Amino acid sequence: MRCLVTGATGYLGGRLAPRLLAQGHTVRCLVRAAGRLRDVPWAARAEVVEGDLRRPETLPAAFADVEVAYYLVHSLGQADFEAADREAAGNFATAARAAGVRRIVYLGGPEPAADDHPSPHLRSRAEVGRILLASGVPTVVLRAAVIIGSGSASFEMLRHLTERLPVMVTPRWVRNRIQPIAVRDVLRYLIGCATLPPEVSRAFDVGGPDVLTFGDTMQRYAAVAGLRRRLILPVRPLTPSLSSHWVGVVTPVPNRIARPLVESLVHEAVAHEHDIARHVPDPPGGLTGFDEAVRLALTRVRDAEVETRWSTASGPDAPAEPLPSDPAWSGGSTYTDRRERRVDAPPEALWRVIEGIGGEHGWYSFPLAWSVRGALDRLVGGVGLRRGRRHPERLYVGEALDFWRVEEIVPGSLLRLRAEMRLPGRAWLELRADQTDDGVSRYVQRAVFLPRGLAGHAYWAAVAPFHALVFGGMARNIARAAEQAARAAGPTPGHPTTPRGAAG
Known part of the structure; x- marks a missing residue:
């Protein structure tokens, strides 16, 4: 018809x-x-x-x-x-x-x-x-x-x-x-x-x-x-x-x-x-x-x-569910903090840092802030940071990682974590390692928060001023750690031998 x-x-x-x-x-x-x-x-x-x-x-x-x-x-x-x-x-x-x-x-x-x-x-x-x-x-x-x-x-x-x-x-x-x-x-x-x-x-x-x-x-x-x-x-x-x-x-x-x-x-x-x-x-x-x-x-x-x-x-x-042709005001509120950095290291070096995040390695920014957030979560009955990680280098879908849960892994490319701390809403942290045309890497970090009720909107407004310190520092330090690891490992075929230093 x-x-x-x-x-x-x-x-x-x-x-x-x-x-x-x-x-x-x-x-x-x-x-x-x-x-x-x-x-x-x-x-x-x-x-x-x-x-x-x-x-x-x-x-x-x-x-x-x-x-x-x-x-x-x-x-x-x-x-x-x-x-x-x-x-x-x-x-x-x-x-x-x-x-x-x-x-x-x-x-x-x-x-x-x-x-x-x-x-x-x-x-x-x-x-x-x-x-x-x-x-x-x-x-x-x-x-x-x-x-x-x-x-x-x-x-x-x-x-x-x-x-x-x-x-x-x-x-x-x-x-x-x-x-x-x-x-x-x-x-x-x-x-x-x-x-x-x-x-x-x-x-x-x-x-x-x-x-x-x-x-x-x-x-x-x-x-x-x-x-x-x-x-x-x-x-x-x-x-x-x-x-x-x-x-x-x-x-x-x-x-x-x-x-x-x-x-x-x-x-x-x-x-x-x-x-x-x-x-x-x-x-x-x-x-x-x-x-x-x-x-x-x-x-x-x-x-x-x-x-x-x-x-x-x-x-x-x-x-x-929403479609891309729906008006901008539809689909409910979604808050996003996105960071992107050029990394003078091959994607595999960047991925090793991403997959090793949490536990003893920490979260690559403002350790005191993460510790306080974990303590507050425990205080209100949440899981806090004590769960750590099971393996120092490998992650698997479904396992706990501090106060996150591993929701998705695309080996060498994507790690998506779902928050399990007590929040007035739902939250995810997504870390990506992308290869650029000139043989180095691009690190993409995205935090997504879906507020629940007025408390959710108030929560995001309260923590947003600290994102540059926490999430910005996290992106900067992950990039730096990948570059340091790449230099320690020596030249990689097809990768520049002269480091650029930290991007941004």
């Missing part, structure tokens, strides 16, 4: 396209700038066409020979997003009808009650659905509320509010009911609706198995994330407009996006029917519950592989 995906550089389109490809469909992506998909691994298997839904002359080539067209774009964040979405949906509908497209699939928002005055965001989503249903092309409109997955704007607001604020003064709408749905269930519906018979042309409510208040979602997020129960104090004067500014301050979600989303929360968003199950049956184990959806979203980094996990995202859980 030939599918056109609009919004392939966005949250859902970027997750839908590779799953369509995996099922053997031909995928064409309509984007305004093809370069935004350049580094996305699945894009090489898709056809990428540049065009703009607000420029109808660019659309015929994109719609040519297409059987199913997905409308997954919106203009949220623009000054007049309602007018922009109205124009884009009209052009999309006209182009689909002219090209003989057999099916349109659109993901919209929940339908407010008839006596409500819908927010501009929900009003626009509903208007787009009506335009597509009136196109003359069989259309499915999926109406979803909060989508749970790393990168979803609604989920990112929930994540950051809950993690950063143990006490919250909130608007009264925090008691309104919503029916969240896991992103993998949304994708399952999007794919399943592509093959519906032409007589099915209507809107469907879609939601997960749990109906919760927004306050409930924050408490249950906190429980899954291992945070203490949050104190939530609803107050009357906090209007949606004031709330959106508050969300913009506390979370990295831009105010121009937060405001229309917050304004939408004054409406309850609960599915009124589950007719979609007659056409796309529920999976054998049922739809994904809220707690499981959050758990999947929080496995966004398996574990320290912050920059690489998305590249193998093909399993059923992967849609909840």
Whole structure:
């Protein structure tokens, strides 16, 4: 089946396209700038066409020979997003009808009650659905509320509010009911609706198995994330407009996006029917519950592989994790300290120093600081530095190394350690030995910290001023030790015989 995906550089389109490809469909992506998909691994298997839904002359080539067209774009964040979405949906509908497209699939928002005055965001989503249903092309409109997955704007607001604020003064709408749905269930519906018979042309409510208040979602997020129960104090004067500014301050979600989303929360968003199950049956184990959806979203980094996990995202859980095309504010907070040094020694000499780290060799910087950190860890019930290492020269995946655990080794190249000291978050230390073009080495050191709650952010802020001393000294001294070892061993074939000295 030939599918056109609009919004392939966005949250859902970027997750839908590779799953369509995996099922053997031909995928064409309509984007305004093809370069935004350049580094996305699945894009090489898709056809990428540049065009703009607000420029109808660019659309015929994109719609040519297409059987199913997905409308997954919106203009949220623009000054007049309602007018922009109205124009884009009209052009999309006209182009689909002219090209003989057999099916349109659109993901919209929940339908407010008839006596409500819908927010501009929900009003626009509903208007787009009506335009597509009136196109003359069989259309499915999926109406979803909060989508749970790393990168979803609604989920990112929930994540950051809950993690950063143990006490919250909130608007009264925090008691309104919503029916969240896991992103993998949304994708399952999007794919399943592509093959519906032409007589099915209507809107469907879609939601997960749990109906919760927004306050409930924050408490249950906190429980899954291992945070203490949050104190939530609803107050009357906090209007949606004031709330959106508050969300913009506390979370990295831009105010121009937060405001229309917050304004939408004054409406309850609960599915009124589950007719979609007659056409796309529920999976054998049922739809994904809220707690499981959050758990999947929080496995966004398996574990320290912050920059690489998305590249193998093909399993059923992967849609909840971030992609490189997601906005910069998605995926939760990750703090990184990166150091890089040129080392006048062959990579094998540098690797020997890396693999010998810890235990009697120490950590190559400010021994007192490491000793104090180990003592403090023991004081609060942690493992401290007493575990040492089992072998003075060799390390193995899974073994203890002082207050770290060896998580990954690529012999001669990579050592990744996972912290087991008591921390308000999760931490890793990654040490690499890379060979340069001129025959010497490059040492790359990366410390990664994923904070848990406000205490995690405060912890990183407190220790960050000492990183130049601890991590900077560590990188400098490891490089120096490798160079000294190389000089002591004598010239190496293909390696310069005149030392440069410490780099940096």
